[in-house]
Amino acid sequence: MENRWIVRSKHENVSFFMIKKDVYKTIAVLVSLLFVMLVGLMVGSDIIPFHEVIQYTFHIAPIENEFALGELRMPRVLSGMIVGASLAVAGLIVQGIIRNPLASPDVIGVTGGASVCAVLFLTYFSDALGVQWTPIFAVIGAIMTFFIIYLFSLHPSITANRIVLIGIGLATLANAVVMYILVTSASFSSEQAYLWLTGSLYGVNWLQTISILVSFVVLFFIIMWLKRKFELYSYGDSVAEQLGLNLRRFRIIFLFFSALLCGLSVSIAGGIGFIGLLTPHISRRIVHHHTSLLFITTAGIGAILVVLADWIARIAFQPLDIPVGVFTSGIGAPFFIYLLIKNRNSF
Amino acid sequence: MVQLVKQNKGKIFGLFFLIVLLFVCMLSSLLFGSTHYTLADIYSMITSFNANDLTHIIIWKERFPRMVIAVATGASLAVAGVISQLLTRNPLGSPSVLGINSGSIFFIVVFVVLFKVSDLNIIVYFAFLGALVAAILVYLLGSLSYSGTTSLKIILAGIAVNAMFVSFTQIILLMNQKGMNDVLFWMAGTISGRTLDMIIAVLPFLFISLISTCFLGRSMNVYASGESIAKGLGQNVMLMKLTLLVLMVVLAGGSLAVIGNIAFVGLIIPHLAKSLVGNSYVWLTPYSTVLGSIFLLAADISTRLINPPAEIPLGVITAFIGAPFFIYIAFKGGRERGKSMDRSIET
Numbered sequence: 001m002e003n004r005w006i007v008r009s010k011h012e013n014v015s016f017f018m019i020k021k022d023v024y025k026t027i028a029v030l031v032s033l034l035f036v037m038l039v040g041l042m043v044g045s046d047i048i049p050f051h052e053v054i055q056y057t058f059h060i061a062p063i064e065n066e067f068a069l070g071e072l073r074m075p076r077v078l079s080g081m082i083v084g085a086s087l088a089v090a091g092l093i094v095q096g097i098i099r100n101p102l103a104s105p106d107v108i109g110v111t112g113g114a115s116v117c118a119v120l121f122l123t124y125f126s127d128a129l130g131v132q133w134t135p136i137f138a139v140i141g142a143i144m145t146f147f148i149i150y151l152f153s154l155h156p157s158i159t160a161n162r163i164v165l166i167g168i169g170l171a172t173l174a175n176a177v178v179m180y181i182l183v184t185s186a187s188f189s190s191e192q193a194y195l196w197l198t199g200s201l202y203g204v205n206w207l208q209t210i211s212i213l214v215s216f217v218v219l220f221f222i223i224m225w226l227k228r229k230f231e232l233y234s235y236g237d238s239v240a241e242q243l244g245l246n247l248r249r250f251r252i253i254f255l256f257f258s259a260l261l262c263g264l265s266v267s268i269a270g271g272i273g274f275i276g277l278l279t280p281h282i283s284r285r286i287v288h289h290h291t292s293l294l295f296i297t298t299a300g301i302g303a304i305l306v307v308l309a310d311w312i313a314r315i316a317f318q319p320l321d322i323p324v325g326v327f328t329s330g331i332g333a334p335f336f337i338y339l340l341i342k343n344r345n346s347f
Numbered sequence: 348m349v350q351l352v353k354q355n356k357g358k359i360f361g362l363f364f365l366i367v368l369l370f371v372c373m374l375s376s377l378l379f380g381s382t383h384y385t386l387a388d389i390y391s392m393i394t395s396f397n398a399n400d401l402t403h404i405i406i407w408k409e410r411f412p413r414m415v416i417a418v419a420t421g422a423s424l425a426v427a428g429v430i431s432q433l434l435t436r437n438p439l440g441s442p443s444v445l446g447i448n449s450g451s452i453f454f455i456v457v458f459v460v461l462f463k464v465s466d467l468n469i470i471v472y473f474a475f476l477g478a479l480v481a482a483i484l485v486y487l488l489g490s491l492s493y494s495g496t497t498s499l500k501i502i503l504a505g506i507a508v509n510a511m512f513v514s515f516t517q518i519i520l521l522m523n524q525k526g527m528n529d530v531l532f533w534m535a536g537t538i539s540g541r542t543l544d545m546i547i548a549v550l551p552f553l554f555i556s557l558i559s560t561c562f563l564g565r566s567m568n569v570y571a572s573g574e575s576i577a578k579g580l581g582q583n584v585m586l587m588k589l590t591l592l593v594l595m596v597v598l599a600g601g602s603l604a605v606i607g608n609i610a611f612v613g614l615i616i617p618h619l620a621k622s623l624v625g626n627s628y629v630w631l632t633p634y635s636t637v638l639g640s641i642f643l644l645a646a647d648i649s650t651r652l653i654n655p656p657a658e659i660p661l662g663v664i665t666a667f668i669g670a671p672f673f674i675y676i677a678f679k680g681g682r683e684r685g686k687s688m689d690r691s692i693e694t
Contacts, residue, residue: 102503152678155678158678161499161503162677162678164503165439165499165502165677166674166677166678168506168673168677169670169671169673169674169677170670170674172610172666172669172670172673173666173667173670173671173674175666176662176663176666176667176670177667179660179662179663179666180659180663180667183657183659183660183663184654184657184659198517273510273514317521317522320521322521323521326514326517326518326521327518329510329513329514329517330514330515330517330518332510332514333507333510333511333513333514333515334511336507336510336511337488337504337507337508337511340488340500340503340504340507341488341491344491344500
């Protein structure tokens with residue numbers, strides 16, 4: 001029993017154990033996240049020294065690079081972190097629910113649906129209501145897409161693989177719709193259209209960052225609170241049902257959450273691909289036993305991937321600033337192929 | 348698959364009717380656009396061509412090439428779809444879904460951007476090469492398992508290969524933004540602004556492949572009945588596969604070199620043809636040829652008429668029609684002659 005901590009409350013109404021290794025690994029992931037974020041803040045077109053970053057962050061003293069750090073890098077790194085975390089957690093949930101390693105919000109078209117609604121709103125209604133309503137519309141789009149997929153899945157002959165196929169069709173359709181709206185509307189250039197479809201963190205401001213941060217934290221806590229249900233579900237339909245899980249309600253609630261997470265990140269960054277597909281696979285390799293630690297690790301690794309990819313996109317091709325989505329899909333597509341090879345006997 | 352026309356007489360008559368329809372579409376392609384012309388204009392252009400008359404110039408220099416290109420590439424893409432659906436034995440197995448389109452585009456982009464090739468006579472060969480590489484990759488990925496090749500796995504492999512080539516293409520483009528304008532149309536797919544010499548460079552390839560596919564109808568029927576049956580009937584299955592592969596690569600690659608990435612023609616048209624004349628390839632190929640031309644002509648005309656004077660990208664139109672179709676087939680599970688998509692292909 002050396003490898004675990006056992007936690008009991010006084011009357012044993014709460015008791016659980018934690019595998020030490022998993023806890024250490026999770027902490028390691030979070031530390032690496034901090035490190036990556038620091039690097040992202042320090043290194044850019046010019047280098048801001050470490051002590052200045054600390055001084056600015058904790059308001060110790062005014063610094064000379066105030067604008068570059070405070071208005072450009074800080075929001076970008078923070079929102080990158082949240083976008084990555086939300087996409088990764090959404091991916092974990094979707095893969096868990098569909099029970100298919102190839103499923104993720106962007107592969108099955110949820111990101112696309114969110115993009116469609118967001119772009120529609122930006123083109124036709126943003127003047128009347130204001131840009132700050134974009135996340136709401138993106139979330140509505142994501143929920144609608146999930147609803148369509150859910151309707152398809154009610155059909156008895158539909159296997160999990162076929163849901164993925166249907167989702168891929170939806171994703172293609174959504175891309176075409178976004179293209180169409182952007183081409184026909186006067187307010188967008190084709191450049192912006194391209195950015196929306198690839199996903200990028202250009203020009204994120206503090207307001208967006210704070211709002212997405214707060215929503216993510218709230219959602220994450222709710223999901224952690226419901227994690228027991230997620231654990232039950234992972235034992236398979238029949239076992240979960242016998243242990244008292246209402247399958248249909250569970251699926252709807254959790255898909256709703258992942259739609260919220262997706263919509264939020266799309267409204268900030270457009271359709272960043274493959275994060276939701278990739279991250280859960282990595283985190284499941286790191287943490288084996290704990291749903292709560294799994295969620296934390298997934299969020300952490302997703303954040304690391306996006307912040308890192310965005311940093312490379314900023315640094316590698318100066319003076320060009322490349323959309324982060326190009327990198328994530330550049331890494332993600334070969335990984336998708338690797339998954340196919342790895343799971344080749346399960347289709 | 349319920350077929351509409353059952354007697355051979357009816358099929359011949361139907362083909363004749365479709366050819367008449369094709370001519371009507373060709374004429375409308377010359378007449379309609381941001382400015383409409385009359386038959387009298389065309390007549391006067393043919394009888395007394397005046398190099399200074401703007402009407403004559405637009406019809407001859409702008410619309411006539413578009414018409415020729417739409418007819419040739421529409422037919423080729425449709426027949427490439429017929430072949431690839433036969434090879435993968437999957438109703439979803441069209442070149443665009445299998446990543447053959449994006450493989451071609453990737454190779455074109457690499458050689459145009461990095462090696463500054465600009466002669467279309469040479470580019471065509473790279474398009475063939477790209478299509479071939481993608482096809483081989485998909486086949487290898489799809490056949491890696493104990494259970495042999497299932498047609499579902501081939502589709503998933505195609506989707507993965509497609510995603511990979513698309514993201515690689517994007518990365519190359521972003522590293523060389525100067526070359527972007529030279530290759531952007533290949534990415535988006537369009538017929539406008541192509542010249543006659545472009546299609547003349549690939550026309551011999553396309554024409555020869557189309558004719559040979561039409562003559563292969565009976566062997567394709569034998570091959571379609573399953574590989575072991577085809578062997579039993581004395582067919583050289585390996586040779587047949589190779590022939591079909593080469594024909595598909597030439598048809599898909601050749602059309603893509605001219606018009607860029609137009610998806611879904613090869614998915615929709617074979618199904619349409621099957622619903623008209625049933626499963627015999629003797630009839631399927633000629634029908635798909637004519638239907639493909641009509642489809643692409645109609646799509647091209649609609650790009651000009653939907654939002655004049657601006658044009659909608661052709662790829663968006665085909666995706667609008669094609670993606671719902673894809674979803675429908677995925678939902679149905681492509682039951683054809685009692686074969687379900689999840690069952691393995693005998694090799």
